[in-house]
Amino acid sequence: MALDYFAPGVYVEEVDRGSRPIEGVSLSVAGFIGFTEDVRGDAELFKPIMITNWSQYLEYFGKEGSDGFTDFNAYLPFAVQGWFLNGGGRCWVISIGTKLPGTPAPSEEEIATKLKSSGGKPSISLNLKLPEADGDTPALPASTERITVVIEDSTPKPLPEDAPEDAEPPLNTGEYFKLKVRQGNRVLEEYEHLSMNPEVATAEGDYVVTMLEASEYITVADISSSGQFLSRRPSNGNYEVAPPPYIAPPERLNRDITGSRDERQGMQGLLEIDEVAMFAFPDLMKAYETGLINLEQVHGVMEMMLSLCENSFPGPPYRMAVLDAPPVKPSKSFDPVLPERQKPQDVAQWLSAFNRRSMFGALYYPWIKVANPRNQGLPIYVPPCGHMMGIWCRTDQNRGVFKAPANDTPRGVLGLAYETNMREQELLNPIGINCIRNFANYNRGYLVWGARTLVDPTNIQWRYISVRRLMSYIEKSIEIGTQWVVFEPNDSDLWGRVSRVVSNFLERLWREGALFGASPAEAFFVKCDASINTNETIMMGRLYIEIGVSPVRPAEFVIFRISQWAPNQ
Known part of the structure; x- marks a missing residue:
């Protein structure tokens, strides 16, 4: 707006008085870490590269004319393929090597x-x-x-x-x-x-x-x-x-996994990519099976995965780590076709020994059986993390981030390492272990039959994956969509504009079914007025907005109460 007018005439000025709608962020981008067959083209060892389809994965991590899988049955290719099969879209992949550490160098x-x-x-x-x-x-x-x-x-x-x-x-x-x-x-x-x-x-x-x-x-x-x-x-x-493969000594494996935030390498480098909202490390189980690391080291890597998700300063934490239950014990003669089955009591005891709880983690059981292209299509048991994250993405696209990613069929699954029954799931579900079950008796096939986080079981408000991800979606969307507010004049006009923008965003979510309530007033509130923005807070350059939302929660237990009834004659 011009400050002074000197010559007579008509002045046309453009004034921005409209609100800026908040656009929802995507929480459907995954990250993967593990071993690959090769590292070619634009891909680099230890550094993340974006993949949008399986053909692109083969271009970067498979040898020319290859199927993209490895001779030592690395789990990363199965996880990435399962991600795309189940509806996953964009993802980021890090290769930490093309051979297992300590492997003899090829001639x-x-x-x-x-x-x-x-x-x-x-x-x-x-x-x-x-x-x-x-x-x-x-x-x-x-x-x-x-x-x-x-x-x-x-x-x-x-x-x-x-x-x-x-x-x-x-x-x-x-x-x-x-x-x-x-x-x-x-x-x-x-x-x-x-x-x-x-x-x-x-x-x-x-x-x-x-x-x-x-x-x-x-x-x-x-x-x-x-x-x-x-x-x-x-x-x-x-x-x-091709150059010789990178073969690390076993003692360097943990350093390669961790990587460096400054050099954008390893797990820390992966989480420097803002759009990665879920990630997994399927070959952590391969390292454990082959005796490269012990169970305590597995726990250390899992702890780091959860801690990285919980720490995303300066913004709100929004990432989730999908973990896999380890097999009963490592074995260099581990049979990928008929592995030692881990029973429900085994995985429950392991989780108790791990003793780490977080609302930003999820765990699925059991391992799944898929076709192995490297072995004439014969079955192999692999960790389920990639397939499960693909279902998260598919649910986001079909229903929304507020829908629990459960009661859905995992694609590409030929069988389960252990078929859990209802009584056994009664042991696992309360402690946050999500089961994949076979409902052949109901002619429904294999279904994901759990949607809980690894939060402390007594912390009921963060029990469900959908609730955690919906809150992360709201927090991250508001954070990014209100950047224009910074350095605006902190007065009642700004308070009204911010309230209007946030209310419009939340009302849109309510209409889509993400928030519970018969009306917007029952579903959420937005408060930004003089009662919380006092003269002292304004002098310190702060603007406070209080928001409350009522997220929908999954109907995990459906109870029909049926009795005999005789109408009055």
């Missing part, structure tokens, strides 16, 4: 990129030429960008300038090829007139193995067996040369 032949001829027979193999390192551990290349080898057509060497005029050029048999070493868009090296013939005349070409000995980046081995040199020539194309 050069095992990790070599093998090129084939046009007839599909072996031709040459490629390996990265790495700098020397101390000990037996290979040094990793300085750059995370992969080396790519390009094979193209070539010709024999041209005649030298001093050749006789009647000299005939070498015959182009088609066996010659060009090899380029690229990194991104840069051509690092280029070799022409290459042949698979070890005795090729130097005036006509160069044997590929001999010529590539001078390369600073790759080594080449001839793996062709027999046949003419033309039929042994590698096919044209682009071939990615």
Whole structure:
């Protein structure tokens, strides 16, 4: 608004008097940590990368042409696939390695990129030429960008300038090829007139193995067996040369899991991404099964997961960790098809030993049976966390964050590690263990039959996942949607505008069925007036708004009271 007017005329001024609606935030973005088959493309080890579908996961964490799963049955790929199968959308994934810590390093032949001829027979193999390192551990290349080898057509060497005029050029048999070493868009090296013939005349070409000995980046081995040199020539194309896998010593595993907030690595780096509202670490169970960590260390990681969810200063905490119950005991001969079943009393005793309660955690039991593409589709038991978070996301989309993510079918589940009955669930449900049950007797299949947090059982107001997430949704939405209020004049006009904006947001939630009450007045209240904003608080630059909401709660126990009735005659 102009402060002074000097010349006569008509002045048009734009005045912002309208309220700014609060838009609800998304609490449907998940985070995953674990082992992957590979780390390719834009993905980096220990750093989170956004994934929007399974094909994108394969692009970043699967080898070329692979199914994306691992030979040692890491649980992360199953969890991410279960997330997408059950309706999950955007998620963030962190790879903490492509081999289990302490695994023997693979030989050069095992990790070599093998090129084939046009007839599909072996031709040459490629390996990265790495700098020397101390000990037996290979040094990793300085750059995370992969080396790519390009094979193209070539010709024999041209005649030298001093050749006789009647000299005939070498015959182009088609066996010659060009090899380029690229990194991104840069051509690092280029070799022409290459042949698979070890005795090729130097005036006509160069044997590929001999010529590539001078390369600073790759080594080449001839793996062709027999046949003419033309039929042994590698096919044209682009071939990615993968570096050796990162294999950490077992004592470093906990450090890799924790990561660094400043470097955006590991679990701490994952929670630096504001949109991640739920996360899981399925391969914590793989580390425990294989004896890399003991049960006390498992408890330490779970404690850290819950503590990170509870601490999100300066805003309100809004994240939840989905935990998995460990198997009865670790075993290096653990059978993924028929594991030692953990009975209800076992998981109840384990939770009592863990002895950590939080409204920002959830636990599901038992493990689920899914198809293992790496083993011809045979079943494997995996932790349920990824599938359950997918159901959370699906429920958010179909009904809303206020609907309990239960009484729903988990997709991709072939069976359960233990079929809990009602009497056994009476032991687990009161202590916050959500059961996945088989209702075959009712022809309803497998259903998620629990919706509780891991809060202290006596703290009834935060008992349900839907209530905790609805309150987080309201708090985070209001926090982000009222940033415009900061530094506005702190007067009754601002109080009215803030009250109006928040009331409109809560009324919208009430109309959607998220708040309990026959009218908005019964469902919520918003107070922002002189009774709580005194002269002293205004002098300190503070604006107080009190909000009360009545969230809907799930009908966990449905009780029909039936009696015989005889009407008066």
